[in-house]
Amino acid sequence: MPANRFNGFTDYGVGIGLRIPHYAHIFERTPVVDWFEIISENFMVEGGRPLATLDRILERYRVVQHGVSMYFGSAEPLNREHLRRLKALVRRTKSPWITDHLCWGSVDGRYSHDLLPMPYTFEAAALTARKIREARDFLEVPIAVENVSSYAEFHVSEMTEWQFLNEVVERADCGVLLDVNNIYVSSRNHSFDPDVYVNSVPAERIAQIHIAGHSKFEKYILDTHDHPVIDPVWSLYQAAIRRAGPTATLLEWDDRIPSFDEVHAEARKAERYLPAPVGAAR
């Protein structure tokens, strides 16, 4: 299932996040990369270097937009100015699908700039699904929502995280950006079996997969995106690929960023788990 309606029927292979420390390498060496993921908000500006840089990238590479502040799960309405700017960016990048997080982060117009975990209630699922539908109708592009890593659970929750994810994506009829590192991090923080999570997600809705590294502390794990991917996360990735088929995959590395070649090589380890295309030798 390499292509589906949630990723614009594309087959994008293995990409990496576009990050400033790599710009010089990319423009000087023009390395072969299947695709880049950009953080939408970094380019939702009105001029200057960010947009000029993006245009140079778009001349050579495929780009998919990943958002960090749509906050589908916030009780307040969608921010119309945010949507307007996001739509302008989608037109610029021609991103075949876009992603953001299944979380909340703003209240009464005040922004936390964090990806806060949802209370897993039916009320929250219904509201979140409605906002995803509204955004998709306005943006006219498929949307996939990403499961976040979390460090807290709430007494008001009425279901598990994966049940909540399923409830939202079925109601919204949207895709899933399955972050297997986030599943691992949350499974350790909340003591659940990550395989149960991976096996519960509707495989036909998986538009994209995230892999990443994290940091382990004495009493919890933090999703820091500053290390290579560990073996248990690769195992979850393998399980997800078995269920969903070869799926657009993206390595996130956001802090203590090593060289472009190191990040790209880490991402390409994912190819070990992807079946070779018919007639191709790996």
Next chain:
Amino acid sequence: MSLAEFQRRMAADLMAPMSVIPDAGYVKPNDRLSSAERLDIYHRQYWYRVIDSMYEDFPGLCAVIGQRAFDRLIEAYLAEHPSQSFTMRDLGSRLEAWLRGNPHYAGRRPEFALDMVRLEWAHVVAFDGPSKDALGPEDLLEPNPEMRLGLQPYISLLDCHYPVDEIRIKVNATLDEHGDASNASTGREHRTALRNAGRRKPKDVHIAVHRWDLTVYYRRLAREELCLLAALRDGATLAEAIDRAFESSPMPIGEIPQSLAAWFNAWSALGWLCRP
């Protein structure tokens, strides 16, 4: 508790000052962490994230008032003005106004800190602010007194009492030189270097913060040059703007035409002028 009530309560807890320990009764404890400890992970992350973001945009302010005072200032500012934008780029948009009303957070020389805040916010605007089609020399061949000209919206004109442009450039160089302070020794050197960069005597300077070829620059202006540009930006005709610029100028009248020609040539070459 409705979703909206739940989120209001948790947001208030996260955005409370770092010294406040919220009642985290709505958070489940686990076998390793109490409810409060779990909530505290988010509480600390919120403050680290917004303070880091402010430090990235206002390293000069930090150099001028010191790290501890900077942390206090940012915490007080954001407690009163939490982010109201989907992008952290806008976090500092109200800092100048807030600091004018709260000068006790700005150290011993509030005017110095204010000048730096204005320069550093202007830097943010110049980096990614909007632009209009620039007027070229051919558009200015036949200027008439009633002509009105605009200034690129990404340009800020600053009348400062301290040479904050020089200081910010030195701070940038210090940050580049020291990079990430990875141990206590380099951390101390880094802080000392920053503090030294922030020590400077008062000196009146006029600065345009602009961009050229996608890079932000600080250009020193003559006082009359700044007045003229500000008047044009504010909608004055060419004749009115020139009158305002030179009304109390000590510049000999004979030198004015030459200065005007040089300034308009430079502004035109830099793409500063546009239609109003």
